[in-house]
Each structure stands twice: as C-alpha cells, then as structure tokens.
Amino acid sequence: xxxxxxxxxxxxxxxxxxxxxxxxxxxxxxxxxxxxxxxxxxxxxxxxxxxxxxxxxxxxxxxxxxxxxxxxxxxxxxxxxxxxxxxxxxxxxxxxxxxxxxxxxxxxxxxxxxxxxxxxxxxxxxxxxxxxxxxxxxxxxxxxxxxxxxxxxxxxxxxxxxxxxxxxxxxxxxxxxxxxxxxxxxxxxxxxxxxxxxxxxxxxxxxxxxxxxxxxxxxxxxxxxxxxxxxxxxxxxxxxxxxxxxxxxxxxxxxxxxxxxxxxxxxxxxxxxxxxxxxxxxxxxxxxxxxxxxxxxxxxxxxxxxxxxxxxxxxxxxxxxxxxxxxxxxxxxxxxxxxxxxxxxxxxxxxxxxxxxxxxxxxxxxxxxxxxxxxxxxxxxxxxxxxxxxxxxxxxxxxxxxxxxxxxxxxxxxxxxxxxxxxxxxxxxxxxxxxxxxxxxxxxxxxxxxxxxxxxxxxxxxxxxxxxxxxxxxxxxxxxxxxxxxxxxxxxxxxxxxxxxxxxxxxxxxxxxxxxxxxxxxxxxxxxxxxxxxxxxxxxxxxxxxxxxxxxxxxxxxxxxxxxxxxxxxxxxxxxxxxxxxxxxxxxxxxxxxxxxxxxxxxxxxxxxxxxxxxxxxxxxxxxxxxxxxxxxxxxxxxxxxxxxxxxxxxxxxxxxxxxxxxxxxxxxxxxxxxxxxxxxxxxxxxxxxxxxxxxxxxxxxxxxxxxxxxxxxxxxxxxxxxxxxxxxxxxxxxxxxxxxxxxxxxxxxxxxxxxxxxxxxxxxxxxxxxxxxxxxxxxxxxxxxxxxxxxxxxxxxxxx
Amino acid sequence: xxxxxxxxxxxxxxxxxxxxxxxxxxxxxxxxxxxxxxxxxxxxxxxxxxxxxxxxxxxxxxxxxxxxxxxxxxxxxxxxxxxxxxxxxxxxxxxxxxxxxxxxxxxxxxxxxxxx
Numbered sequence: 012x013x014x015x016x017x018x019x020x021x022x023x024x025x026x027x028x029x030x031x032x033x034x035x036x037x038x039x040x041x042x043x044x045x046x047x048x049x050x051x052x053x054x055x056x057x058x059x060x061x062x063x064x065x066x067x068x069x070x071x072x073x074x075x076x077x078x079x080x081x082x083x084x085x086x087x088x089x090x091x092x093x094x095x096x097x098x099x100x101x102x103x104x105x106x107x108x109x110x111x112x113x114x115x116x117x118x119x120x121x122x123x124x125x126x127x128x129x130x131x132x133x134x135x136x137x138x139x140x141x142x143x144x145x146x147x148x149x150x151x152x153x154x155x156x157x158x159x160x161x162x163x164x165x166x167x168x169x170x171x172x173x174x175x176x177x178x179x180x181x182x183x184x185x186x187x188x189x190x191x192x193x194x195x196x197x198x199x200x201x202x203x204x205x206x207x208x209x210x211x212x213x214x215x216x217x218x219x220x221x222x223x224x225x226x227x228x229x230x231x232x233x234x235x236x237x238x239x240x241x242x243x244x245x246x247x248x249x250x251x252x253x254x255x256x257x258x259x260x261x262x263x264x265x266x267x268x269x270x271x272x273x274x275x276x277x278x279x280x281x282x283x284x285x286x287x288x289x290x291x292x293x294x295x296x297x298x299x300x301x302x303x304x305x306x307x308x309x310x311x312x313x314x315x316x317x318x319x320x321x322x323x324x325x326x327x328x329x330x331x332x333x334x335x336x337x338x339x340x341x342x343x344x345x346x347x348x349x350x351x352x353x354x355x356x357x358x359x360x361x362x363x364x365x366x367x368x369x370x371x372x373x374x375x376x377x378x379x380x381x382x383x384x385x386x387x388x389x390x391x392x393x394x395x396x397x398x399x400x401x402x403x404x405x406x407x408x409x410x411x412x413x414x415x416x417x418x419x420x421x422x423x424x425x426x427x428x429x430x431x432x433x434x435x436x437x438x439x440x441x442x443x444x445x446x447x448x449x450x451x452x453x454x455x456x457x458x459x460x461x462x463x464x465x466x467x468x469x470x471x472x473x474x475x476x477x478x479x480x481x482x483x484x485x486x487x488x489x490x491x492x493x494x495x496x497x498x499x500x501x502x503x504x505x506x507x508x509x510x511x512x513x514x515x516x517x518x519x520x521x522x523x524x525x526x527x528x529x530x531x532x533x534x535x536x537x538x539x540x541x542x543x544x545x546x547x548x549x550x551x552x553x554x555x556x557x558x559x560x561x562x563x564x565x566x567x568x569x570x571x572x573x574x575x576x577x578x579x580x581x582x583x584x585x586x587x588x589x590x591x592x593x594x595x596x597x598x599x600x601x602x603x604x605x606x607x608x609x610x611x612x613x614x615x616x617x618x619x620x621x622x623x624x625x626x627x628x629x630x631x632x633x634x635x636x637x638x639x640x641x642x643x644x645x646x647x648x649x650x651x652x653x654x655x656x657x658x659x660x661x662x663x664x665x666x667x668x669x670x671x672x673x674x675x676x677x678x679x680x681x682x683x684x685x686x687x688x689x690x691x692x693x694x695x696x697x698x699x700x701x702x703x704x705x706x707x708x709x710x711x712x713x714x715x716x717x718x719x720x721x722x723x724x725x726x727x728x729x730x731x732x733x734x735x736x737x738x739x740x741x742x743x744x745x746x747x748x749x750x751x752x753x754x755x756x757x758x759x760x761x762x763x764x765x766x767x768x769x770x771x772x773x774x775x776x777x778x779x780x781x782x783x784x785x786x787x788x789x790x791x792x793x794x795x796x797x798x799x800x801x802x803x804x805x806x807x808x809x810x811x812x
Numbered sequence: 813x814x815x816x817x818x819x820x821x822x823x824x825x826x827x828x829x830x831x832x833x834x835x836x837x838x839x840x841x842x843x844x845x846x847x848x849x850x851x852x853x854x855x856x857x858x859x860x861x862x863x864x865x866x867x868x869x870x871x872x873x874x875x876x877x878x879x880x881x882x883x884x885x886x887x888x889x890x891x892x893x894x895x896x897x898x899x900x901x902x903x904x905x906x907x908x909x910x911x912x913x914x915x916x917x918x919x920x921x922x923x924x925x926x927x928x
Contacts, residue, residue: 110889141885233907236869259906266903301899305834306815306866635907 015592016046022053028056031161034065047073058811061161064130068098076621079108083114091123099135113144127151129159140172144411148174155181160190167196179204182677187213187685198232201677206555206663207666210239211679217247221744222256229259239268242580248294249279249581250548254286268301270308271611271647277319278578284545326608330575332357333604336368337597340566344378346565349534351376351385352394359392360528393444394503400691443451444474445572450480459489466492475507481509489521495521495573502532509538516546528554542574556585564595571601579609587617590636594629603636610643612656619660620667733778745809749791755783762808764790772796774806818846826857826926828919832837832864839865840875845877856889859922860913862894873907893921 021033042050052074054066081103089095089103107115124135132154139147152175154166167185170178178185178200185197195216202209213235216228231238248260264272273295280291299312308315331353340352358366369385376382388394407549438446450458462469462477469477478496479726481489493515496508510528512520520527520542527539536558544551555577558570569587575581590602606614618640622633636661641653675681750766754773760783763773774794776783784790796806827850831843848859857862860876862868867875883889891913896904904910915924 014831143887231908233870233903234874235870262899262906264872265899266873267869268867297899304897307834807820 017051019046019049019053022050022350026682030062031065034542036068042073045799052698058780061130061159063096064101065133068101068134071098072102076124081108081115081119083111086115087118090118092730093515101131104134104138105144107138112138112594116142116144116147117681118739120147125154127164128444129157132157132159132162133165136162136169138167140568142171143173145173148177150244150371151697152177152181158185160188160193163188163190163193164196167193167200171200175200175203182616183682183685186677186682187689189689191216191221191224191227192223192230195231197230199231202235203678205675207241207347207670207674208678210235210243212677212682214243215679215683218250223745225251226259227255229263230262232260233266236264237269241267241269241272242503242611244278245275245580246583248276248291248580249282250552252287252547256295257287258353258574261297264294265297267300267308269304270299270302272298273302273315273319274322275578275580277316277323279580282548282576282578282581302770328362330605330608332362332365333608334601335573336573337600337604337773339368340597341565341568343565344381346568347376347378348381348384352388352535353701355385355388356392358389387738388696392476394475398792440470440473441536443469444476447473447476450477452484455480455484458487463489463492467495471501471504475503476592478507479510482507482514485511485515487516487519490516494523497527502534503529505532505537506534509535509542510626513538513542513545517542533566536798537569537573538572545591548577552577552582552585554748557583559585564598564648567593567595568598568601571598575605579605583609583614587614587621591621591625599629599632603639606636607639607643610640612644612648615644615656615665616660619657620664623660626630641794745793745795747791747793748796749807750788752788752790754784755786757783762790764792765801771803772802772806774808776808779810816842816844818926820846820850822852822855823923825855826859826923827851828859828861830861834866835862835868835872835876837869837875839869840872841870844875844879844898844919847883851883856883856887857892857926858883858889858924859894859921860894861894861918862897862900866897866899866904868900873909877889877907877909877912878911884912890926892916892926894919894922 018033018037022030024033025028037050050066051070054063054070057063057066075758086103086107087099089100091451094129104115119135119139124132124139127135136151136154138689139151143151146412148170151166151170154162155170155178157166158161166183167178173746181199182201185200187196188194195213198209198212198216201212211629213231216224217232232244237244244260244263250806251257251260251730264276272627276291276295276298280288282293283291284542294317296312299315302308302310302315303310312316335350335353336723338346339354341350343345352371354365354369358369366389369389373382373385375511376385384394389642428462446458447462460482466474466477474496478493481493490512493508493512496504497506505527509520520539524543527535528543530536530539540554543554555570555573559567561567561570567589570587574586574589586602586605590599590621593599593602606618615637618633621723622630622637637657638653643652644656645651661795748764748766750764750772752762753765753771754761754763756762758779759778760778761773761781762776763771765771772794790811792811793809796804815846816831816835817833818839819830821828821830827847829843829846833839843860843872844873851858882889883891893904893909893915896915896916901915903917908922914922914925915923
C-alpha cells in the first residue's frame with residue numbers, strides 16, 4: 012500500500028479542510044522522487060493561501076532535508092526580524108530540541124506570538140500545545156474564536172491540552188461555527204460535560220441534509236463509545252442512500268463488533284435494494300468477520316449468516332402470523348376474511364400454526380360468507396369466484412412460441428410433448444392448475460413460454476398462481492407481463508403483481524408507484540409503499556406516518572402492519588409514537604407485537620419514559636408492555652434483571668425532567684435558533700430538504716412525483732384573486748462546479764460561470780483571488796449556492812482549484 | 813477481555829509492545845499501562861505490533877490515541893504501527909493515528925526505518 016499516494020488523492024478534495032488535514036499527515040512520510048514531483052504539481056494548482064503556505068513548508072523541508080535546525084538562537088534571530096521568513100520559522104518550530112523548548116516558548120511570548128500571521132499561527136499553536144504552559148492559555152483561548160478554521164482547530168487542541176475546562180465557556184461559539192469540522196469537534200468536547208446533550212447534537216448532525224455536516228458527524232462517531240450511538244448509527248445506515256457515507260458508517264460497525272448487531276444489519280440489508288443492499292451486505296459480513304476475529308463468537312461468518320437468515324425468516328413469519336391472527340378478532344368481516352385467507356395460504360404451504368389458528372377461528376366466525384370462502388380456499392387454494400373471470404388489461408403478447416408441454420400431464424412428466432399455446436384453454440381448470448403448480452426453476456422458461464400468450468385469458472386464481480410462480484422463479488423478462496396486471500381492478504392480482512415485481516425488477520415499478528400509493532385499496536397502497544421504501548425509505552416512512560394519522564382504525568392497522576415490514580431501527584420511534592397516540596386495542600396489540608419481537612434496551616427506555624409520562628387509562632398497558640420488554644431483554648442478557656432495568660428507567664426519567672428545566676446555553680434547540688439567525692438569508696425547510704436529498708437519480712424523480720401527488724400539502728386557497736409575492740425557499744449548500752466563464756466583470760469582480768446550458772452561477776471573486784479569469788476560460792471552484800437551482804443562480808465563492 | 817494479552821520487548825533503543833486479542837477499552841488500557849509502566853525514560857522509539865489484534869474498537873482506539881499523544885507529543889518520541897489489518901488501517905487513517913506513527917508490515921521493517 013502506498014500511503015503517500017493515498018493521501019495525495021485527498022489533497023485533490025474540493026474541501027479545503029480535508030486538504031489541510033492531509034498536509035500534516037504527509038510531512039513525516041517517506042517520499043520518492045515521483046511523490047515529490049506529484050506534490051509539486053498539486054501545489055501549483057492550489058489556490059487557498061493557507062494551504063499553499065503549508066505546502067510550501069512541506070516542500071521547503073523536502074528540499075533542505077534538514078530536520079534539526081530549530082535551535083534557540085536561529086529562532087530568536089527570526090523572531091527579531093520583522094521581515095522574517097515565516098515558512099522557515101514554522102519549520103524551525105517543528106524541530107525544536109526538547110532541552111530548548113521552554114526557552115523558545117519564552118521567546119515566542121516576548122515576540123507577542125498572537126500577533127503573528129494566520130498562516131504561521133497553527134505552527135506556533137502546535138508548538139505551544141507540546142511545550143507551552145498554563146500562562147499561554149489566555150492567549151490561546153482568544154484564538155479559539157478565530158475566523159480561520161486552521162487557527163481555530165489548532166487553538167482548541169492546544170487549550171484542550173493545557174486547560175480543557177476553559178473550553179466549556181467556548182462551547183456555544185464553537186457549536187455555531189460555520190465550519191462543520193469545528194462544530195463536530197465541539198460536540199465531542201461537549202460529550203465530556205454533558206453526554207446526553209452532546210448525543211442530541213450528534214444526532215442532529217448525522218441526520219443533517221448537508222453532506223459536509225454528515226461527513227463531520229461520521230468522523231466524530233469514532234470517538235464516541237459505540238454503545239451510546241449504535242441505535243443512531245443503525246437508523247442512519249438504514250435511511251442513508253449515499254454509498255460513500257454508507258461505507259464510512261460501515262467502518263464504525265465493523266470496528267465495534269457487537270453480538271446483537273448482525274441480526275439488525277440483516278434487517279437493514281433485507282429492506283433495501285441495489286448498491287445499498289450490496290454495501291450493507293459487505294458491512295454485515297465485515298461485522299461477522301470482526302466478531303469471529305475478535306473471538307466474541309466461535310461460529311465462522313458464513314455459518315453465522317445462515318443461522319441469522321433462518322432466524323430472520325422465522326421472525327417475519329411470526330410477525331405475519333401475529334398480525335393476521337390479531338386481525339381475526341376485528342369487528343369488520345372483510346378484514347377478518349382477508350387475514351384468514353392469508354393464514355390459509357400459509358396453512359396450505361404446511362404451516363401448522365397458521366392452520367390451527369384458522370381452524371380455531373372458523374367456529375367463532377358469524378359471517379357465513381366468510382366461513383364458506385375460507386373453507387373453499389383451504390380446500391382448493393383458490394379464491395371463490397363471484398362472477399366470470401375478468402380479463403386484465405391486454406398486454407403485448409410475446410412472439411409465438413413453440414411450446415413443448417402436454418398440459419394434462421404436466422405435473423407428472425419431465426419431458427412434455429409439443430403443443431400449441433392456444434390449446435391450453437381447452438384443458439380443464441384442474442389441468443391448468445397442475446401445469447402452473449409444476450413450474451420450477453428447471454422448467455420455468457419452457458412452461459412460461461406456453462403460459463405467457465394466454466395469461467390474459469386466465470381466471471383470477473390462475474393469474475395469481477402464475478404471478479406467484481414468477482415471483483419465485485422468474486426474472487426481469489417477465490416484468491412486462493406483471494406491469495400489464497397493474498391496471499387491474501382486482502386487489503389480489505394487484506397486490507401479487509406488486510410483490511412479484513418488487514422481487515424480480517423493483518425499478519420497473521417506479522413509474523407506477525405514485526398512483527399505486529394513492530390506490531383506494533389499503534393492501535395495494537401497503538405493497539406499493541413497501542417497494543417505495545426500498546428506494547427512498549425516509550419518504551416511505553413519511554407516507555406510513557401519514558396513514559397513521561387516519562381516523563379509521565383499519566387504515567391505521569394497515570399502516571402498522573406496513574411498519575412491521577421495515578427494518579425495525581428505521582421505524583422504532585414511529586412505532587413508539589404510534590403506541591402513544593393509538594387508542595384502538597387491536598392496533599395497540601399489533602404495535603406491541605412488533606415492539607416485543609424487537610425488544611432492546613434502547614426501545615425499552617424510550618417506552619419507559621412515555622409510560623411514566625402517561626396519565627391516561629393506558630398506563631396499565633404501558634406497564635405491561637414495559638414488563639414484557641424487560642423480560643425479553645433479561646432473557647437475552649442473563650446478567651440483567653427486570654428490577655435493574657426499571658431502576659435505570661427511573662434514572663432516565665429523572666434525567667429527562669432535569670433537562671427540561673435546565674437552561675444550558677448549548678442546548679440543541681438554542682444552538683439551532685442561533686444558527687438560523689446567523690444564516691437568516693437562507694430559509695431551510697426541513698421537509699423540503701429531506702425531499703431533495705436522494706442519492707439515486709431515478710429515486711429523485713420518483714420521490715418528486717410522489718411528493719407532489721401524495722405528500723405535498725394542498726395549495727392554499729387564496730383569500731383574494733390578487734397574486735401575492737411568495738418568499739422563495741432556498742436550500743443553500745456547498746458544491747463544486749466546473750464550467751466556462753461567460754461574464755467576467757473586472758471592476759465589480761463579478762464572474763458568471765455556465766456549467767450546463769441554461770445553468771449560470773454568478774458570484775463575486777474576492778480581491779485575494781488575483782486576476783479575473785477571462786471569458787471562455789474553464790473555471791472550477793467550490794461555491795455555496797442554492798441547491799438544485801436553475802437559470803441564473805446567485806453563488807458565494809469559496810475556493811477555486 | 814479475558815483473552816487479551818500484551819507483551820513487551822526491547823530491541824536496542826526500541827521498545828516493542830505486542831498485543832493479542834480484541835483490543836477494546838480493557839485491551840487499550842492494558843496496552844497503555846504496559847507502555848506507561850515499562851517504557852524506559854531514555855527510550856523514545858516505540859513499536860506497537862497489532863498483528864494479533866485485528867479488531868480494535870472505538871474505545872480501544874481512543875486509548876491508542878492518548879498513548880500516541882504521550883509518546884509523540886509529550887515525549888517527542890517516534891511511533892510505528894506493525895501488522896495493521898485492512899480494517900484497522902482504514903480506521904487509523906480516518907482518525908489521524910497514521911499522523912502520529914507510520915505503518916509497517918513487519919517489526920523488522922519498522923526497526924530498520926527507525927534506525928535510519
């Protein structure tokens with residue numbers, strides 16, 4: 012591994028703080044001639060004066076090769092010279108001999124070091140961190156409010172060494188610093204004095220809409236005890252869609268292997284698709300590997316993964332059974348019927364528990380239609396048809412195929428004879444059923460070639476059976492057939508088609524999701540949201556949260572069931588909130604069952620706080636739930652007791668109460684308010700920000716459609732017809748642009764850069780930039796501009812490269 | 813960690829610390845103590861051989877950062893890391909530990925570099 016080259020890559024980062032941080036790392040490495048050449052090339056392109064200074068320093072050291080030249084005499088000579096060479100002095104300070112260090116520090120004090128240039132100050136502060144004393148703290152403290160992040164971060168480090176308690180008073184200015192690196196450093200400092208408040212700040216940064224802020228939070232995540240942040244990190248990895256961020260977060264999981272983590276990561280993996288699923292899979296396997304290497308578990312990673320996958324499947328089935336067995340008690344006959352059919356389906360696949368539940372329910376069912384339909388389904392595996400089969404929307408038939416199956420004996424023979432597809436219609440329902448049931452991986456293409464041309468003419472039951480075979484054995488080639496089912500009016504066909512498409516080709520569902528999510532059948536809506544969550548979990552959760560606000564208990568029940576299909580940590584708070592607001596006993600039961608199947612300490616404590624705050628008749632139910640959760644936690648961790656968990660819960664409640672009355676200036680809400688005031692020209696709309704931050708390009712379009720069709724509030728009714736000026740909502744962010752200069756106003760130093768046709772960034776270049784670029788020249792810079800703006804976009808120049 | 817062990821050794825003017833097992837908070841504290849108690853006052857070169865500690869958690873890393881600051885900043889010494897796994901290399905790079913000491917594949921390489 013070539014560590015120098017790796018670091019050189021970081022030197023090309025558009026973020027100056029990253030480039031600066033790299034410099035201090037590369038100084039002491041072993042350099043080849045090629046490295047030196049590459050470094051000189053990077054230096055030639057560097058525009059930031061602070062970074063240039065430090066690069067010059069590195070080059071000067073490389074050229075001289077002299078590492079021990081910081082003698083007291085030479086430093087004093089430099090300090091007395093007003094025209095001193097600052098690069099030389101910086102190098103000298105880094106190579107002072109220990110026995111002369113105290114005298115050099117004294118010389119620096121006499122030379123009034125705080126008045127030195129901002130380029131030189133980081134080197135002085137670094138020296139004073141090592142060799143300074145408490146008498147320097149007052150001066151260092153003043154620099155902890157410096158505008159240059161390089162000076163500021165060096166000052167913080169020095170003060171942290173000599174008098175960390177003084178940093179306590181600086182927390183607020185550091186937390187509102189515009190540099191996210193400084194903010195995150197402040198959060199880490201705050202953790203020394205107020206861990207729970209620091210974690211609230213950390214959470215706010217981690218779930219920020221700004222990429223740089225999230226990067227800073229992830230970096231600091233390494234310095235927090237993992238136990239304190241693991242729930243946040245799980246939720247983060249579950250909703251994050253930027254691959255680079257996921258990789259960084261993954262490193263934190265792999266570094267901190269915990270026994271219970273793989274099962275939770277597996278849930279996250281199962282709840283996403285595409286590159287994210289692959290990345291989470293790598294993280295999951297990495298954690299398993301770490302557990303094995305750290306000898307926390309004895310099972311090899313592959314072996315453990317198999318067990319986890321089996322457990323995951325069992326857990327899903329258990330939740331499914333619990334949900335539908337609860338729904339059998341519903342006062343609505345239609346709901347009871349749907350759930351009994353779902354359980355009946357499991358029963359027919361050999362699940363005895365499901366059969367027993369249906370058998371126990373049938374004698375209690377007063378709706379005779381339900382009884383008849385369920386019995387018919389249990390016997391035949393088919394839905395009872397009320398009318399002639401309705402044809403679905405015609406689909407484009409595939410090219411005629413020479414089929415090779417004798418349908419009458421399809422289920423029994425291995426090598427079917429050649430028949431024409433249209434002949435299938437002449438066979439009995441029983442034979443057609445046998446044909447469909449005989450579809451397997453081996454004969455899939457052969458059999459489907461016969462079925463595809465006649466699929467549209469099959470009855471509903473047959474179509475559902477075929478769709479289920481496609482889900483199990485099919486591939487993307489059958490997407491078109493399934494999409495042809497989406498205009499169907501039959502809820503069962505629709506639900507099956509969505510579920511099958513979500514397995515074989517979820518991307519193909521994209522254009523249809525906005526309409527399906529608005530569908531009048533909750534089952535369809537639910538299936539569509541589940542697929543949507545694979546692409547944009549945050550928005551999918553918003554959709555479910557909207558459903559949870561419904562006044563109809565049945566619709567809320569559908570939403571709760573939907574929550575059960577998400578990975579638990581992305582929706583645990585939604586569930587806990589739903590438990591708080593829910594009054595329907597069946598729904599409370601459903602929520603409890605999901606909470607119980609994911610019992611962990613974090614959820615227990617959050618529910619415990621709600622339990623203690625509850626003043627209604629629900630208090631008893633809360634207590635019961637807390638006891639059940641505590642029992643399950645204790646079973647998993649034999650060292651704990653229910654009493655100790657309740658006692659810890661009490662402590663937490665007291666702490667929460669204390670925090671409510673506390674007026675600390677660094678409280679997250681106060682800091683957020685100050686930040687808003689500082690940045691008053693920018694109006695951040697949290698929901699809009701959330702909406703705009705989607706990593707997958709295709710997901711962004713889909714999210715936009717769903718937002719406008721479903722989530723967006725209806726346009727306000729204007730009290731009068733006169734048009735009113737609307738204040739534009741802007742989301743500003745730091746971005747890198749590359750384009751061609753089209754306007755360069757030398758006098759006002761205004762520059763306009765076209766990055767793509769119709770997209771023009773207009774900014775003022777500072778004096779220290781030097782001569783203005785000429786029109787037509789290429790221009791690459793880091794700027795602050797309105798996110799997703801178009802046309803002429805006002806921007807703030809940060810740095811060019 | 814019951815399975816965690818730390819051994820110390822000396823090769824001329826270089827102090828070598830070899831850890832084995834999961835380096836968590838307890839492991840980090842053991843390494844810290846081993847250096848703190850046994851590092852001779854006149855010895856400023858330290859090699860941390862982490863070959864048999866392929867997993868180091870956040871709290872272990874925090875201990876190593878503290879130790880590195882003492883060796884490099886306070887004592888003005890030199891530090892080398894040996895046998896970093898891909899995982900720990902990535903993490904050390906991210907948290908800035910490679911700023912405090914250079915990584916080497918083997919103790920021999922680290923010793924040679926420290927003698928230069």
